[in-house]
Amino acid sequence: MSTVSTVIARRQRDVAMREQAMLDAAQSLIQRDGLLSLQMARVAEESGYAIGTLYKHFASKEDLLVTLATRNCLDRVELFERAVAWDGGTREKMLAVVLADLLIMREQPEHFRLAQFVWTEVVWGAASPGCRRRALAAGRPLSRLIETIAVDARARGDLPAGTRLSPAAVTMGPWLMTMGMHTLAQRQGLLDPDTALDPYRVLIQQLQYLLNGYGWxxxxxxxxxxxxxxxxxxxxxxxFGTDWSSIAPPPPPHLP
Incomplete structure (x- = not known):
């Protein structure tokens, strides 16, 4: 490698390391103080860099939040790959994907809350076009992974060939159901705490109804x-080598 190439590679590594340190600092502040309390000056201070350096990496707070959500999305791929690669039936694999999402929600609830906030118009609309493109690109491997289950199901005859929905449309149903239940279950006061219903068990019941409706x-x-x-x-x-009790996310604290 030439001297010029070596210098460029070193600078790229330095840039990437600084950016990761800033994202780590932002994640830590969100976990400690809450999402709405995040301030760019605090991120700079926490990461040990000048505020001007922070703005060289992230033109705005919205870019920082979208980039952080993008990194979190990339971290989800491993669990989804495990679900898709598992040697089970195609219908069971769809359940495994939902369980993977629940496991991530249980272990990293702040990631879900950040993603919900990032997709709002106030953040997404204010982020730079390049930042939005990178976020969308990061989510495509997850979508393709799940779509392979529907493609395989159709090839095996598990999913009727006459189903007019495309693989992407078929897998969108479970995704929408999961996101909707997260919203209900993780927002204080939206579900009656006195009911005996387990919201995520209800989600899996609804998933089975949906797959039955597809004829899967x-x-x-x-x-x-x-x-x-x-x-x-x-x-x-x-x-995942664990029981349901270790996968289902706990409910949020009750409102006073």
């Missing part, structure tokens, strides 16, 4: 509670 084989008797518990436990242990 083998059809499942959703009214059989014991069979549903057995299915959840089997996929949880086979793919």
């Amino acid at each position: 084989q083998p059809l499942f008797d959703v009214a059989d509670d014991a069979a549903l518990d057995t299915l959840i436990g089997h996929v949880s242990r086979a793919v």
Whole structure:
């Protein structure tokens, strides 16, 4: 490698290291003080860089938040890959993908809250076009991974060939259901705390109804509670080596 190339590579590494340190600092501040309290000056101070250096990496607070959410999205790929690569039926793999998302929510709840905030118009609309493009590109591998399950299901005959929905549209249903339940379950006061319902178990029940509606084989008797518990436990242990109790996210603290 030439001297010029070596210098360029070193500068690129230095830039990447500074950026990661700034993102780490922002993540730490969000975990400690909350998302809405984040300030660029505090990020600069926490990361040990001047505020001007921070703005060379991130033109705005919105760019910083979108970039942080993009990094968090990339961190999710490994668990989704595990779900898709698992040697199970295609219908079970769809459940495994939902469980992967729940596991991430349990271990890193602030990532979900950040993603919800980032997709609002006030942040997404104010972020730079390049930053938005990188965020969208980071999410495509996850979408493609999940779509391969639907493609495989159709090839195996698990998903009827007459289904008019594209693989992307088929997998969008479980995604929308999961995001919607996260919103309900993780917002204080939206669900009655006195009900005996487990919101995420209800989510998996609804998933089975949806897959039955697609005609996705083998059809499942959703009214059989014991069979549903057995299915959840089997996929949880086979793919992630843990029980349902260690996957389902806990509810938020009750409002006073």
